[in-house]
Amino acid sequence: EEIxxxxxxxxxxxxxxxxxxxLPFSPLRIRKWGAQQAGFEKLKDIDSxxxxxxxxxLVGEGILETRISKKGNTLYQLVx
Numbered sequence: 361e362e363i364x365x366x367x368x369x370x371x372x373x374x375x376x377x378x379x380x381x382x383l384p385f386s387p388l389r390i391r392k393w394g395a396q397q398a399g400f401e402k403l404k405d406i407d408s409x410x411x412x413x414x415x416x417x418l419v420g421e422g423i424l425e426t427r428i429s430k431k432g433n434t435l436y437q438l439v440x
Contacts, residue, residue, distance in 0.1 A: 369406055369414050376400050377424065377438045384427060384435035387411050 376394055377385075385394065387408060395404030415436050418424040424436045 366414065369410065370418070372400065372402060373411075373414060373418065374423070376403065377436075382438050382440065384429075384437035386429070386433045386435055387415060388433075390436075 373390070376390065376397070379397075391404050391406065391408070391411065394400050395402070415424060419426055419436070422439060425439045426434050426436055429435050
């Protein structure tokens with residue numbers, strides 16, 4: 361089993377968000393739905409806490425922004 365490291369996950373996530381036309385995603389949806397998209401199968405193998413940590417880093421770098429869904433989930437999306 362291939363272990364994915366920080367920079368690889370970060371690049372995969374950036375590619376994923378760019379392909380999704382600026383739609384917002386929760387970490388769970390990234391792992392469940394995102395991993396079913398062609399080329400993004402590895403998303404399902406990323407540990408939830410690692411995924412959240414990298415998403416927060418991307419927010420800190422000004423690449424992603426967050427908003428809260430109606431159900432109270434944190435959603436991440438590319439900054440316009």
